[in-house]
Amino acid sequence: MKDQTIRNINDLGKVSRIIIIFFKIFAIVGIVCSLTGGIIAAVIPGDSIQMRGSAEADVIVDLDKLPGKVFSVDEGSDSINLFGTDLSISFKENEKTDEGTVYKMNASAGKMKYSHLKPLIVLGLFGMAVFCTLVLIALIFGQKLAKALSVCDSPFEEKVIKAMMNFGKSLIPMAVFFVLLYGLSGVGTALAVLVVILFIQIFKYGAKLQQESDETL
């Protein structure tokens, strides 16, 4: 029973190593692609791509069905400076129909140059490269853990626990990155790190049991 369990752990370690190799290839490709993309995006001249456009929409409001004290429609126009371009929005009453009052909403963007969006695109691509690097680091330590499991005589060996600790530590920067980028939705990754840390403690306890077992023999 004991030997069979160890054999299962060794086999699972081998399978994990193979899966991790695939993911490492994807991570490396991701780093190369995002770095190349980032460099290309940084080199492209700022005035090589320009964009301008407008949009129109009808907003139909039936004021009789809405509480007048709370709801009112303000007509007018406003302009926002977004990414260095003038974005203007206007809202005007057009006609009255059976369905309600029809308001015409017009939005138009002035000449938007690539240089206005360039910092955002370059930052996004380099950010992606950083993320792929963090994943690659975690995968390298994950592979070491899988290797240790594939050749171990007990999952509670010092070598395995050390590899697990390193793997847990390598997940911390990734969790921080996720929390910074996605806010609350990144908490899941942080929770996974906490589970790994708790498992390390449990494995340390397992090491004590293993020591006791070896001493008894």
Place this chain on the structure above:
Amino acid sequence: MKKVTAISKIKENSTAMSVLMAVLGLLCLGACAMGLGDSLYHSTFTEKKEEMASLLGTGLIFAACAFIAAYLFIRISRTGTPFSDTSVKCLKNIAFLLFIGSFLPNILLSLFSGKYETINDSFIEISMLVPSVIVFCAAEAFNYGVILQQESDETV
């Protein structure tokens, strides 16, 4: 580190982790209920088939996993022994659920649309399959820990 110290640390952290897992499970259930309720209320279920399949498939699986994990950590914090048959069973159940979760959204989507369809053009979601393998590895290690624990108890 002494054995007693290790047990007390595991007990403390397991209590905190059980609360976190229960909260996570409730959040997942809440998100599923809100998403489904919103879609049914606005009659947009057929338009949002993909989102609904993903939300129900992944969200419910995550909620179930979180509740099982909460139960596992409660047991560990009460008994102070992480290596028990219940722990192994719980971990294997989580691994199995994650495995099911790697293709359940696609099956739900196919059922909703009445023909074979997949999310992200892949039948199996690798990001669910990998944790499933990892948890199964941990379950096997725990299984070995159960043997050691029994040996230790018999020696005492």
